[in-house]
Amino acid sequence: MRVKLSATATALALILAACGETSAPQQGNNPEAGAETTETAAATDAEIEAETARLNAWFDEKYEEQVMMSPIRLTFLGRKERNDEIDDMSYEAAQEQLQWRLDTLAEMEANFDYDKLTPEAKNSWDIWKYQTEQAEEGMQYFYNGFTFDQMNGAQSFLPTVLIQFHRVDNEADMEAYISRISEGARAGNQLLEIAKESASRGVETPDFALEGVIDQSRKVITGAPFTDGEASDLWADVQMEISNLQEVGEIDEARAEELMTAAETALTEDFQPAYENLIAWAEAELEDAPENPTGLTSQPGGAEFYNYRLKVSTTTDLTADEIHEIGLEEVERLQGEMEAVKEEFGFDGTLQEFFVYLRENTDERELYYENNDAGADQYIADATAAIDNIEGQLPEYFGILPQADLIVKRVEPFREQDGAAQHYYPGTPDGSRPGTYYAHLSDMTSMPKRELEVIAYHEGLPGHHMQISIAQELQDIPQFRTQAGFTAYSEGWGLYSERLASEMPGTFQTPQSEFGRLGSEIWRAIRLVVDTGLHSKGWTEEEAWEYFTENAAVTDQQARSEIQRYIVMPGQATAYKIGMIKILELREMAREELGDDFDIRGFHDTILGGGALPLELLERRVNTWIEDVKAGEAATPETTEVETEAETMDVEQ
Structure with a gap:
């Protein structure tokens, strides 16, 4: 599920994400918002219920105004209003939409009382506020990115x-x-x-x-x-x-x-x-x-732009140096795990020699598909089978399950690229269009078999398709939150899903597929090192390629495609590992706090049941769930589909 971070992206982000990506939140009207003061009496339950209902109705009204500004956004939602138009992509239009956001923030703060809201409504308030503040900060960088590039143009x-x-x-x-x-x-x-x-x-x-x-x-x-x-x-x-x-x-x-x-x-x-x-x-x-380009270090105002991009991508205040060090530590840890799997595979040589063996033996049918349409068709069939297999395990790990269908498709010829990353497009909220996992299959030597399973889980189930579909189908939060998009949350969930899938029966059953899983995770750790290397330390494309290929079994084409992606989408690649680390930290914290009362389905429902959130608000939501469980107020999850106003529609592939 990607989306866009350049001048095109600035315009398209207003189109494709009704909320957009944002950095760390500031809660309420001031740093103490949400806490009672000695001068303010506690709101009654009736007052909280009434103010929350009033604010949620306002959010839905404003969301509808926002959606109606974008013909393309309406189309993505399966709606036909303004379907004879394409959005205004001009700088002036972006300024007008920013001013609308600023006006809505002033209206919200003037007309609603943060202290008289439920915890979930406070989350909604905080999201709306810092989305607006982030959009205001980002406007100064409108011309800093690449309007047209190989990824997002x-x-x-x-x-x-x-x-x-x-x-x-x-x-x-x-x-x-x-x-x-x-x-x-x-x-x-x-x-x-x-x-x-x-x-x-x-x-x-x-x-x-x-x-x-x-x-x-x-x-x-x-x-x-x-x-x-x-x-x-x-x-x-x-x-x-x-x-x-x-x-x-x-x-x-x-x-x-x-x-x-x-x-x-x-x-x-x-x-x-x-x-x-x-x-x-x-x-x-x-x-x-x-x-042989480097990153933003060569661009005017590049350092400031990159700091902004890191905040947006990770929804944290981590610096480039801190992210770089986290990446180095994770690469070292994961290579230790890969050593053990390499030995199980039966390879007699160093880990780096194993990387070369996996990278160069593209004619070995155990390792790679045929490099033709037949191989591409088999890839689609095998990815579909992997998703179908894991679907049966989901009720043991989730109380909330998505209704939306999922299909696996090859990328259209006019935008297919050798070695490019696979991706996911959401379906419509009403189920009339299924979610789609797209695969670039023009060069099957860039699609090793060991990576098929882990990518299917990341893009499909229990990854992006599950997370985004559940969010779109939620009924107890304002509509704007069902369409929220925060990269650290969504890609952090996708990477966490790879780890979660390994904990389910019937997955990663061979050393080859397990090595693929570890390879996928180290890939994301390498991203922390390489992205910050390019954009804060002056690494060139070739220097980044050298580090990448020394530390992973990716093919040459994959490595080059990845590094070129980081150059044109600064900061985005750092979100995956930062988000995953936070979700794992929250799971361990909840397990320690709750002991025998910890329930994995309740934890996952808490992560997914509020839609996409910045990591700070996600932690706040988990802490609230922990306290509810301790107080005996959290419901035991039952395996259910999310209730929606429209019935799910089966759509043929």
């Missing part, structure tokens, strides 16, 4: 929205699709202006990022109706949607022809020129782009 995002998320059920939806083709061109041109402004301020996009943008952009506008040859992905999707409408009798042949003509015009006269402008800019920038 609109060059691949906008076609993905049209092909994967814009639903066409009737003629009006198809008309909206065509409108969105032209709207996408307008949005792309706005983002190009931001990229040019960033470049004028000294932000140099690395050569690999520009090459990725050029390659992806050319793929989007190659094929009919842009060039000779087979239909491009967009044109094929347009033809399919119009044909489907004609088959069900929604439109006749004449209207189908009119829609095809209108779509072709929008693609060739609006969409294609916007992409050609982007390609021309990227090619010009490429001439002077750094070939």
Whole structure:
């Protein structure tokens, strides 16, 4: 479940996350908020209930206002209001949305009493407050990131929205699709202006990022109706949607022809020129782009921007040096565990020699899939089987289970990259679209078999799909919290899920798969070292690659793809291990505090039952649960699905 951290990201973050990522919270109106003073009498239960209900109603009202600002966000939620539009990506629009947030914060603080709220409502207050404060701080860095890069640029995002998320059920939806083709061109041109402004301020996009943008952009506008040859992905999707409408009798042949003509015009006269402008800019920038780039140390204001990115990503005040040291310690610890598994595997040599053996023997069918479509299809089948297997174990570890379906799919050709990280897109809250685990399978030598199982658990169950689906299906918190996104929480949960899966029966049953699990965890520990190395210590791409390959069995392509990801998404990679460490600390704390009364299902329901939270608020929520258990006030979890207003819909893959 990713999302975006550059100038594009600043715009898209307002789109894709109704709350966005934020740093550590400040509770209430002042540092003492939430505690009674001698001058203030305790609120009655009736007053707390009434004020909480009033605030929650206000949150839902404001969330609806916020969602209606973003046509793309509405589409991701499965809604069709404004589905003929694409968001305004301009700096001015970002300023307007920030001002809206600041106005809502002032309104909340003026009209509601923090001391007359339930603990959960105080969490909601605190989240809204520091989201706003974080957005205000982040606005000064609007031009610091990369607007277009190989990971997050609109060059691949906008076609993905049209092909994967814009639903066409009737003629009006198809008309909206065509409108969105032209709207996408307008949005792309706005983002190009931001990229040019960033470049004028000294932000140099690395050569690999520009090459990725050029390659992806050319793929989007190659094929009919842009060039000779087979239909491009967009044109094929347009033809399919119009044909489907004609088959069900929604439109006749004449209207189908009119829609095809209108779509072709929008693609060739609006969409294609916007992409050609982007390609021309990227090619010009490429001439002077750094070939062995470092991180933000080379950018104007890079140190301040990186400190901000670390706060956003980890929701803590950990410094780059502290995170670097945590990474070094974790790498050393995990290599000790890997030594034991290497011996169980039966390899006679050093750990580094074992890394080389695993990395280079790509023709060994025990270690790798066939590097073709058949191998890719087998990967999808095996990942699906691993998820199906673990699903049966979940009731022993969770009281709350998600309703939403999950499917495993290969990434579309126009955005597929060799060795790129797998990812997850959430389904809709009403279940009309399933959650999707996407795999990059263009180079199967970058997808070793040992990693299949652990990635499936991270992206699917009990990882991202479970956490995000449960959050979207919650009914007892304000709507804005069901769509919250905090990287340290969500990716910390994903990495914790890998460890949790190893504690369940029937998983990681071979030394190879267990080594894959440890490899995945050390990967995230290495991220702490490499990300901070690049962005605070001046490491180059090559220096980062050397450290990575010396300490993990990843393939060369995986290592390079990862490091290039860290360069264009500063700080994001630090969230995984920091979040996992916190969840494990909270579990151990709860186990020690509760002894025989500790229940793993109750703990997991506490972690997941409030939606995504910054780590400080997550700890507060766990402490409240511990006190409730001690007081006999915490309900014993029963295995249930989250109640939702809409029934879950089965969706075919």
